[in-house]
Amino acid sequence: MIRSALLLSALAAAASAVTCPPDWTQVGYSCYYLSTYTDTWRNSETTCQTLGGHLMSVSSPAEQDVITNYLRASDAWIGLNDLEDDGHYVWTDGTPYQYVHWAPGQPNDLLDQDCVSVLEDGSGQWDDNHCKYTKLFICKKMAS
Numbered sequence: 596m597i598r599s600a601l602l603l604s605a606l607a608a609a610a611s612a613v614t615c616p617p618d619w620t621q622v623g624y625s626c627y628y629l630s631t632y633t634d635t636w637r638n639s640e641t642t643c644q645t646l647g648g649h650l651m652s653v654s655s656p657a658e659q660d661v662i663t664n665y666l667r668a669s670d671a672w673i674g675l676n677d678l679e680d681d682g683h684y685v686w687t688d689g690t691p692y693q694y695v696h697w698a699p700g701q702p703n704d705l706l707d708q709d710c711v712s713v714l715e716d717g718s719g720q721w722d723d724n725h726c727k728y729t730k731l732f733i734c735k736k737m738a739s
């Protein structure tokens with residue numbers, strides 16, 4: 596008991612030793628930023644790189660919760676895409692494509708959709724969409 600309490604406080608201390616820039620939300624060791632304007636998927640990824648990160652990747656249910664519970668984001672781009680090879684999804688930050696949170700019936704590649712956004716309904720579910728559409732976007736980078 597004491598041991599796990601010590602471990603928890605050590606983890607908390609380590610997490611508080613790193614921080615995120617103003618306007619970014621820190622969850623654990625990661626920082627998340629929801630844009631205040633809309634842009635195409637490619638421009639959004641470029642902007643996130645300029646800010647030191649990438650469009651957000653999602654690797655677990657806990658991280659999926661960041662979208663709905665912390666950022667309360669809807670109709671926003673995330674980093675998943677199948678631009679290179681249709682049906683073969685990759686995250687722009689190199690996270691392995693394992694965890695998924697697709698909306699029912701998605702991805703449907705309707706008229707060649709290659710970029711992924713979260714739904715307008717606030718559920719956080721994913722939908723492949725047209726990369727040229729302009730949407731809010733979520734950046735992610737390591738806290739430092």
Ligand SMILES: [Ca+2]
Pocket residue numbers: 677681682704707708709710723
């Ligand atoms: Ca596609």
Ligand SMILES: [Ca+2]
Pocket residue numbers: 701702703704705708722723724
């Ligand atoms: Ca779709």
